[in-house]
Amino acid sequence: MSGMWTVKVVGLGVVALSLSVELLGWLLHRLRPKRTRTEVLFFPSEMACLEHIFAPSSPQSCCCPLPHGVETSFTRLVRCILSASSSLDVCVFAFSNMDLCKAVLTLQCRGVTIRVLCDKDYAAILGSQIGVLRRAGICARCDVGSVYMHHKFAVVDNRLLITGSLNWTMTAVQSNKENVIVTEDPNLVGPFLKEFQRLWLHSDPAQYFHLSDPKPADKPTTPSTDKP
Secondary structure, eight states, X not given: OHHHHHHHHHHHHHHHHHHHHHHHHHHHHHHSOOOOOEEEEEESOOOOOOHHHHOTTOSSOOOOSSOSSXXXXXXXXXXXXXXXXXXXXXXXXXXXXXXXXXHHHHHHHTTOEEEEEEETTGGGSTTOSHHXXXXXXOEEEEEOSSSOOOOEEEEETTTEEEEESOOBSHHHHHTSXXXXXXXXXXXXXXXXXXXXXXHHHHTOHHHHHHHHSOOOOOOOOOOOOOOO
């Protein structure tokens, strides 16, 4: 009889130990800090077809001469932009890359809220995509400061920061030595969100139209016709 009790006690002890180990593992997993996404991209980038990124479910295969199914710095950048599900804030000095423009237009078709801020001088250069975005209904503002708006960053869904030396131009992507950092570190994302919002409000054209509205002229005094 005592032997049976001993077996039961030992069995319960083994079960309790097993549960304790599982609970400890669960707690360690919960308490372990999550790994923050960080990725570094270098340019110039090899050229590759992007159709499988823009239309992954398309049954038709692309027949262009560019390499297919190749991961490059540029394809990873485009994937980061297209990962937006709710919002995309873009703040770049120059925006003339048509593939990046296509990515932004694709997001608009998905219902993503998009804001674009660029330098006022470079918004009107030949090849700029700012007019294309505006004609598509995307809100794009030009910085009104007296110096260049030389930022090159974007924030995806208020959580993913894309920043570095890369202008959103074909030359920067294909020819220049550039760098881009992609991170979800909130200590870095937060200040960029704050800076974008500051510049966005500062570049609101409504306040400048209001300030430049001419004051109504004083009405001329009509001489009295009453005789004394």
